[in-house]
Amino acid sequence: MSLINLPELSASPKLGAVQFDMRPDALERWEPSIRAAADDGPSISIYDRIGDSYDGEGVTAKRVSAALRNIGARDVTVNVNSPGGDFFQGVAIYNMLREHKAKVTVKVMGLAASAASVIAMAGDEILMGDGAFLMIHNAWAVAIGNRHDMMAAAEQLAPFDAAMAQVYAARAGMKPADAAAMMDKETWIGAQQAIDDGFASGLIQREQLSQDPEAHAHTKYLAMVEASMARAGHSRSVRREAIKSLFSGMPGAAEKKGAMPSAGADVAASLQTLINNMKGSV
Structure with a gap:
């Protein structure tokens, strides 16, 4: 069980014509080469897109669940550098980490955007790397259909936005309305600002970061x-x-x-x- 009283997130995947996707601006600012210099005890690496991907490299709830079963009731470090991706997979991973029976330390090495920022909020401790960013925004999706489909999609997305605002607000100790306003603005939050605003609890020392140019360069x-x-x-x-x-x-x-x-x-x-x-x- 999480050491911090975090709200549970629930999301039904029945969204008709809506498909959740990564934001292009998050992809453009993502540097996949940033990694942890070394694993510090049991750890889970989230260094790719969230959800199934065409190349099989995406981070899924199934993979995280298997890793947590292997780790057992021990403290775990979750290293994150991800542009986000599938909202439902992000929600599932968030809930798994939230329910872990030992301390969860999240280290944002480079970027935790979109669904990855939701996952990051599950940490009992959240540390940010030098130059790292959180990016929070309203649920971003591709919808296909006529005007009625589009109106229905907008209505279906609203509860997810409200749920995410609750999560960010609980972490930062702010009002959900203030978190929602930040999401409306599609806010990028740097490391020191994240600490000042309550989204993170500390910085990662530079020697704990590394770059691997060959790591999934394509x-x-x-x-x-x-x-x-x-x-x-x-x-x-x-x-x-x-x-x-x-x-x-x-x-x-x-x-x-x-x-x-x-x-x-x-x-x-x-x-x-x-x-x-x-x-x-x-």
Whole structure:
């Protein structure tokens, strides 16, 4: 059980046409190479997107649950550097950490945005790295349909925003209305500001941080490609199938004699140009 009286979050995944997604601005500011310099006792690493991802690298509630079962009733450190992602997965992970029967220390190494910021609030102690940020905002989703679907989606999102405001308010010792106002503004909170405002309890020493340039170096840029496709209106399933096809070949292609195991040279070159342009802009 958490040492701090944190509210439980509940979220029904039955949202019709709504699909929760990462915010593009969070992706742009995310630096996947930032890591903990070393594990300090039992730990869980959240260094990727929240929820299932096209490459299987996303952090899911199932994975966190398995890690917590393995750790047992011992203190645990949760190292976070994530642009967020699936709201429901974030809620599930938050509740798991909140109910852990020993102390939970959350260390925000680089970024805890969106669903990852909700997860961070489950810590009995929350520490921020030098230059680290929390980013809080209203539930961000892609909705597909007619005007009635859009109105229904907005109505369905409102309770989630209210629930998140309760969580942030409980952590920071502020009124839920004040937390909601910060969410409306899509607020980025730096390390010292997070401590001053009550969202965090201390700083991480610089020697506890490290950078691994080889750690999923491609992840950020492919995630940005997916975000660009989302803004263009492509569904999650279409986006992920397209990215898989680019790097794995079309389904069944390996069975054809002489088939290339990856995307054609022209498509691959175009994607590489897009990725290079993204690298130059962040």
